Amino acid sequence: MGTQWNAVDGRIRTAARGHAVLNSPRLNRGTAFTRQERQELGLVGLVPPQVLTQDQQAARAYTQFRSQPNGLAKNVHLTALRDRNEVLFHRLLGDHLAEMLPIVYTPTVGTAIERYSYEYRRPRGVYLSVDAPEDIERTLRASGLGADDVDLIVATDGEAILGIGDWGVGGIDIAVGKLAVYTAAAGVDPARTLARLPRAPDVRRPSRLEVRTIGSAVVLSLLPSFVTLPLLIELIG
Numbered sequence: 239m240g241t242q243w244n245a246v247d248g249r250i251r252t253a254a255r256g257h258a259v260l261n262s263p264r265l266n267r268g269t270a271f272t273r274q275e276r277q278e279l280g281l282v283g284l285v286p287p288q289v290l291t292q293d294q295q296a297a298r299a300y301t302q303f304r305s306q307p308n309g310l311a312k313n314v315h316l317t318a319l320r321d322r323n324e325v326l327f328h329r330l331l332g333d334h335l336a337e338m339l340p341i342v343y344t345p346t347v348g349t350a351i352e353r354y355s356y357e358y359r360r361p362r363g364v365y366l367s368v369d370a371p372e373d374i375e376r377t378l379r380a381s382g383l384g385a386d387d388v389d390l391i392v393a394t395d396g397e398a399i400l401g402i403g404d405w406g407v408g409g410i411d412i413a414v415g416k417l418a419v420y421t422a423a424a425g426v427d428p429a430r431t432l433a434r435l436p437r438a439p440d441v442r443r444p445s446r447l448e449v450r451t452i453g454s455a456v457v458l459s460l461l462p463s464f465v466t467l468p469l470l471i472e473l474i475g
Contacts, residue, residue: 241265255280263324264429270295270326292329299330303338309346314357316342317350320418321360324428331422339422343415348400350415354408362414363433365407381432390426392416393434410435 241252252265259265259279269290276282299319306312316338320327331338340346350357364381366374396409413433420426
């Protein structure tokens with residue numbers, strides 16, 4: 239069965255157990271797993287025994303965020319949190335959007351793009367290369383998302399981002415950051431989004447950041463309960 243999100247009852251169903259659950263950012267809840275969930279998912283002994291609420295987790299994560307010495311360190315901290323626990327990341331970003339927006343998006347994302355190769359941890363999105371057009375379909379299929387599974391794509395060619403020039407694959411961070419903003423500010427379901435970097439080395443073309451849709455032209459929020467209002471957004475392009 240793998241892992242499936244049911245928009246009707248708001249539940250995730252998964253065949254993953256043990257470390258496979260903890261290693262999945264979408265599934266992992268860390269110490270917020272209830273005792274029953276720990277039993278059912280094979281997590282007993284794999285996480286600290288104390289059960290915390292999501293409110294307690296968010297308060298602790300915010301303290302850690304505030305302790306970071308500069309904007310780049312805060313960006314790296316939030317990226318690491320997203321790589322561990324997506325629900326907590328989106329909860330934290332939604333709770334402190336005004337403060338964190340300049341960290342996950344402009345202007346700090348420009349520095350994160352420049353430092354991408356030095357701070358690289360986990361790939362996000364898909365990378366398309368003009369040097370391997372025969373791999374485009376294979377690459378898109380590797381995302382695990384079909385045409386009916388995606389509501390929003392943010393794509394960039396990586397050129398002239400925020401006025402800092404062409405930074406190659408590091409430009410993926412501008413797409414990833416914008417998708418985080420769409421989730422926090424507009425309630426877009428992060429499981430139904432895709433960041434894309436069409437990369438063409440040594441080929442110069444007009445730079446653009448485009449947003450397209452696959453499926454419906456309007457997105458209805460299907461997020462878990464930490465986003466309280468289902469909002470409609472108008473998509474560009």
